Amino acid sequence: MQSKNGEKYTILVSGASGIVGYGILRSLRERGDCFLIGTTIYPESPANCFSDVVEIVPRTDDPLYFDCLADLIERYSVNMIIPGIEADMSAWNQKRKYLSETGTFLLLNTPELVDLCLDKWKFYEQLEKNGYEGRICSSLERNCFQFPMPFLLKPRCGFGARGIVKIECEEQFAQYAHEIGNRLMMQEYVGNEDEEYTVSVFFDKESQIRAVMGMKRKLSGTGFTEMAEVVDEEQFREEIAQLAKIFKPIGPTNFQFRKHKEKFKLLEINPRISSATSIRAKFGYNESVMAVDYFLTGEQIFQPEILRGKAMRYTEDYIFYDSNHI
Numbered sequence: 001m002q003s004k005n006g007e008k009y010t011i012l013v014s015g016a017s018g019i020v021g022y023g024i025l026r027s028l029r030e031r032g033d034c035f036l037i038g039t040t041i042y043p044e045s046p047a048n049c050f051s052d053v054v055e056i057v058p059r060t061d062d063p064l065y066f067d068c069l070a071d072l073i074e075r076y077s078v079n080m081i082i083p084g085i086e087a088d089m090s091a092w093n094q095k096r097k098y099l100s101e102t103g104t105f106l107l108l109n110t111p112e113l114v115d116l117c118l119d120k121w122k123f124y125e126q127l128e129k130n131g132y133e134g135r136i137c138s139s140l141e142r143n144c145f146q147f148p149m150p151f152l153l154k155p156r157c158g159f160g161a162r163g164i165v166k167i168e169c170e171e172q173f174a175q176y177a178h179e180i181g182n183r184l185m186m187q188e189y190v191g192n193e194d195e196e197y198t199v200s201v202f203f204d205k206e207s208q209i210r211a212v213m214g215m216k217r218k219l220s221g222t223g224f225t226e227m228a229e230v231v232d233e234e235q236f237r238e239e240i241a242q243l244a245k246i247f248k249p250i251g252p253t254n255f256q257f258r259k260h261k262e263k264f265k266l267l268e269i270n271p272r273i274s275s276a277t278s279i280r281a282k283f284g285y286n287e288s289v290m291a292v293d294y295f296l297t298g299e300q301i302f303q304p305e306i307l308r309g310k311a312m313r314y315t316e317d318y319i320f321y322d323s324n325h326i
Contacts, residue, residue: 200274
């Protein structure tokens with residue numbers, strides 16, 4: 001099956017063996033006219049289940065990585081590349097010019113927003129500078145009495161819930177105090193885990209909201225969405241509009257909130273497609289397909305009809321039979 005203009009699009013998705021990468025690939029498969037290339041560093045992974053071709057590549061920090069990626073883009077005439085892991089988003093952002101010269105389209109948010117979101121303290125400073133009331137009070141001061149206990153210590157650079165420590169007493173704080181500033185930041189503890197929301201938004205090139213989907217979520221131990229329930233997206237539009245004025249996002253962008261005293265507090269912005277993308281696609285919000293439609297074909301994006309319901313993730317077995325025994 002080909003696209004409306006007769007072209008079959010070739011899309012490369014990195015991190016194809018991970019939950020974000022194969023979530024993007026599964027979502028793109030619904031479009032029907034894409035040739036899908038998944039890249040991974042793992043010779044054995046489920047990437048083959050979701051890709052037309054799987055290519056084993058060096059780690060992102062390997063000196064040979066970008067030459068390998070450029071070679072794949074040329075060899076397969078790749079129309080769009082999509083990062084499926086945070087490391088690739090960061091590295092591609094630094095190599096935009098080099099990758100753009102290959103002729104492919106990089107599905108990346110603005111350079112400024114990507115850089116800002118990679119350091120949570122610098123991101124917080126921007127929220128504070130712009131007077132955004134939904135920010136969560138944070139600090140680099142090594143003073144355990146500036147926030148009521150419990151409070152959080154969060155890695156300045158990181159993703160998901162990894163590395164976050166909930167501080168319950170002075171003795172516990174003392175174990176980490178020396179890392180505050182360079183590696184960790186302090187943050188007030190707001191709301192609770194039962195009132196956490198993930199909201200995905202598709203912005204056009206003028207940073208105007210074109211589509212929104214909100215879900216109430218529960219995180220797994222690895223920081224990814226484990227359970228989710230669709231909620232009314234309209235309740236988030238005012239908050240997102242304020243943030244859009246500050247950060248000027250483009251394309252798929254994910255916002256995470258907690259409800260605290262009947263108000264939404266911003267946990268973070270992921271300037272990319274996030275881990276719940278395959279769940280969202282099943283409810284009618286397919287941001288990967290939107291990206292192809294908008295950036296490659298020039299189609300306008302409109303708010304899709306969002307189905308209501310709940311989703312639960314579980315472990316699934318994929319079996320690769322020896323062809324000699326089939």
